[in-house]
């Protein structure tokens with residue numbers, strides 16, 4: 001009985017130690033590459049969740065990039081281009 005108790009105590013200690021190590025590695029900010037083999041290391045992937053935080057080079061708005069359909073300037077440019085094309089095709093003859 002005494003032996004069993006000691007083993008349980010040791011197990012508990014070991015677990016706490018591991019827990020401590022986990023916290024330390026998280027504080028170090030290394031992230032990934034755990035010695036245990038990793039049980040799903042939490043990595044900050046907020047960029048993917050919230051879309052993009054980049055600034056558009058066309059209109060300067062944040063949340064999309066210049067190749068995005070959301071871009072206002074892009075649609076403006078497109079309509080301008082369409083107009084130009086229409087004019088060009090009209091004046092051809």
Ligand SMILES: [Zn+2]
Pocket residue numbers: 056057058059060061064065066070071072073074
């Ligand atoms: Zn834009």
